[in-house]
Amino acid sequence: MPEEKEIRLGHRDFLGWILKGGIAVTLVGFIFPAITYLLPLTHQAPVGSMIDVGMEGDIPIGTAKKIISGGKVILVVHMASGFKAFSAICTHLGCIVDWDDKKHRIACPCHAGFFNPEDGTVISGPPPKPLLSYSIKVVNGRVMVTV
């Protein structure tokens, strides 16, 4: 039978490990709460609420209005077919899109991306995806967007 190698652990080694372990535990105990403290508090805004955009008559057909709510930028367009609401954040690199009055389409000023105001799909340019759309309806003459 092969002889087992005896592991000798002296007092000093033992104390050393206790000390090192204690310091490590202390550091971890300090760093973890600090990281948790730094985590962004983004889930605090009320979700699923309705935003009042304004009176129906304030946005004539063929015009648009931009609103900001809970950190979101929303573009409300009044088409002949009714009101449409899209996220105004371009799907390409995050610029804020605008309503092109003359050509009646949504345009991104950064890299000439164009979107269809009916459904938010890309007409031309670099954006890879259509604009995110929100449900919108008119309640008692007021335009309401559900976020």
Added chain:
Amino acid sequence: MSKDKIITWLGERFDLGKIQELIGKQVNKPLPKNIGWLHTLGSMSLFLFVSQVITGILLLIYYRATVNEAFESIKFIMTKPYLGWLYRQVHAWGANLMIMVVFLHMLRTFFMGSFKKPRELTWVLGVFLFIFTLIFGFTGYLLPWNQLAYWATTVGTEIAGAVPIIGEWIKVFLRGGTSVGGETLSRFFVVHVIILPWLVFFMIGVHLLLVRMQGISTMERVDEEKKLQMGEGTPFFPHHILKEGIVFYLLIGILITLSILMPFELGEKADPLQTPHAIKPEWYFLPMYQVLKYLPKLLGILILGIAPLLLIVWPFLDKTKARHPGKRPVSVGIGITMVILIIIFGLLGYWAESKRIIFGKEYEFDVYGKPHRIFHETKK
């Protein structure tokens, strides 16, 4: 990459032997035999400074230094982010403890005669560090923008206005306008989080460098100190380091315990139209504030201005050779008198303008801290 590879990589670029020798020399540096627990007060101050920097950075993540947002952002820190309340409390208590510990460190240096030749400059730097710690406290106190902070700052800067000729100018300069407002908050904020931290950081660096270069003072007479050889005295590592580790853990315990059991209240938001009753500065300014009440304005300012100057030049006035407190009756006597005066004026300031019940009798203390018995009329 293995450890050996890293060492080889570094070794091809730096003289590792020399660096190791340098570190080893510092780590194994012998300290004189008389080094004790009181000698950890300096590293306690350093520890508290580091703690203030770390908690300060954490607070800065959510704090906003504007009149409209400052109070709300502190409220936010105390309620929303994980352990935000604790970081604020540890920062506030750390400030108070730091002032106390730095002061005790200074007393230790004074009574043990450590400030004498060749360590005069270390003392001078230390006095400046103490003054800057007080300014740290004064500027930081305003940042939560609550009633107490607002009015304590108003009164504090008003005192500066009593300095002859340039007083009014200093007052307006400190406030960034004629009254405490948004400009004051910005100024205090910049001083508190940028100017002072870096200034103190570098001054601590030089202070420590001097301590390391000249060694820790013994009780031997000036010019008769024997240089310690390697292997003599108490080793810095692990003996003294272990002692420091113990006080660090004690400090952490004290800080967290105080934060939980005696938290600082945020109070009400600053209202420039409503002065609260009996406005007082923080406890560490109370002795000075109280002294000012007894003296004519000009004389008071003069005396309070001389005090720090006297501290700075003290090693150049007291050139006696003895270090042991038992052999310096005059300077030790002066030191003890000053400490007692600070405590007395501090207590008078604390009692002033308050009602207290002592041995079942009700007293009202006036602005000067003098008690007046209150007799209640009994209705028949």
